[in-house]
Amino acid sequence: MSTDAPLDGKVAIVTGSGRGLGLAYAQELARQGAAVVINDVDEATAADAVATIEAEGGRAVAVVAPVGPTETAKRLVQTAVDSFGRLDILVTNAGVLRDTVLWKMSDDDFDTVINVHLRGTFTCVREAATYMRENQIPGRIICIGSPTGQRGNFGQTNYAAAKAGIVGMVRTWALELKKAGITANAVIPVAATAMTATVPYFAAAVEADAAGEPMPSFFRHDLGFGTSDDVAGLIAYLASDAAAGVSGQAIGIGGDRLQLWSHPEAVATAFHEGGWSYADLAAGFAEAVGELQSVGEKFPPLPEALQRS
Numbered sequence: 536m537s538t539d540a541p542l543d544g545k546v547a548i549v550t551g552s553g554r555g556l557g558l559a560y561a562q563e564l565a566r567q568g569a570a571v572v573i574n575d576v577d578e579a580t581a582a583d584a585v586a587t588i589e590a591e592g593g594r595a596v597a598v599v600a601p602v603g604p605t606e607t608a609k610r611l612v613q614t615a616v617d618s619f620g621r622l623d624i625l626v627t628n629a630g631v632l633r634d635t636v637l638w639k640m641s642d643d644d645f646d647t648v649i650n651v652h653l654r655g656t657f658t659c660v661r662e663a664a665t666y667m668r669e670n671q672i673p674g675r676i677i678c679i680g681s682p683t684g685q686r687g688n689f690g691q692t693n694y695a696a697a698k699a700g701i702v703g704m705v706r707t708w709a710l711e712l713k714k715a716g717i718t719a720n721a722v723i724p725v726a727a728t729a730m731t732a733t734v735p736y737f738a739a740a741v742e743a744d745a746a747g748e749p750m751p752s753f754f755r756h757d758l759g760f761g762t763s764d765d766v767a768g769l770i771a772y773l774a775s776d777a778a779a780g781v782s783g784q785a786i787g788i789g790g791d792r793l794q795l796w797s798h799p800e801a802v803a804t805a806f807h808e809g810g811w812s813y814a815d816l817a818a819g820f821a822e823a824v825g826e827l828q829s830v831g832e833k834f835p836p837l838p839e840a841l842q843r844s
């Protein structure tokens with residue numbers, strides 16, 4: 536590693552970094568000079584990730600444990616401190632899907648997704664932020680959201696709740712951690728990984744990527760859908776000193792596209808002296824609020840040449 540890399544001397548934890556986006560984040564943080572704590576539930580992928588980073592000249596150790604419980608969060612922070620002396624950067628990326636429509640979603644489907652994404656983000660950030668505050672480290676908290684959390688998506692009640700909740704927590708943490716110089720941001724990625732490989736709409740892009748060919752420009756440009764490496768640069772940037780002034784943001788990234796998401800704002804405001812009764816609303820709701828908000832992601836029609844099924 537070069538001695539003047541932007542993350543030289545810094546230490547990062549990336550949860551769920553055995554493969555996919557998390558591995559790309561860990562590799563990029565290591566390339567930019569950080570020592571990295573790899574985490575995954577799968578021992579073999581975690582060991583491979585450490586070996587990959589070490590082969591590139593980076594420093595990494597693995598913690599094989601499920602994100603969710605406080606015990607894992609404590610182990611992650613303790614391992615960063617024991618192995619590399621400190622903790623500067625936390626990326627909460629671990630995730631699972633249990634997709635099905637609301638009326639078929641079991642308690643277990645709901646709890647599993649909420650536990651890994653929402654509770655896992657909460658417990659890990661609480662532990663990391665406590666350590667950073669106590670040690671006066673102007674750290675970086677980077678939490679992974681999803682377009683589903685921003686807009687809603689058919690078949691993803693559990694995931695939408697978790698990902699929207701993560702962005703809500705990030706806004707709160709940006710306020711609470713500001714005085715300590717710690718930033719908290721959400722990244723909203725889109726990339727070809729095991730998680731998206733089976734979505735028919737993305738099939739032509741996943742196919743090109745697997746064949747080692749560049750993805751068609753429709754995916755990279757119009758949809759903001761590319762490889763995991765396309766997302767990793769933003770993680771390294773937010774982790775760096777250069778992004779000290781960026782906090783409380785939800786930032787979209789994928790393929791050739793970078794986006795700043797708005798936070799919810801009231802788009803229509805109307806007043807009725809004495810308050811709004813049922814009768815007032817029945818008579819005047821439509822006029823008072825104007826056009827209703829849309830839900831769900833907006834995908835442009837897939838060009839015929841890129842349709843696969």
Ligand SMILES: NC(=O)c1ccc[n+]([C@@H]2O[C@H](COP(=O)([O-])OP(=O)(O)OC[C@H]3O[C@@H](n4cnc5c(N)ncnc54)[C@H](O)[C@@H]3O)[C@@H](O)[C@H]2O)c1
Binds near residue numbers: 575
């Ligand atoms: N791929 C996309 O386009 C996309 C879009 C939006 C958001 N995301 C989010 O990005 C993150 C990574 O997604 P991905 O596409 O790389 O998925 P992936 O399934 O390829 O990787 C997720 C990793 O997390 C690990 N994991 C699962 N449960 C865990 C737990 N309890 N503790 C620790 N590790 C655990 C898995 O073993 C796996 O290695 C997730 O939070 C996902 O929701 C992905």
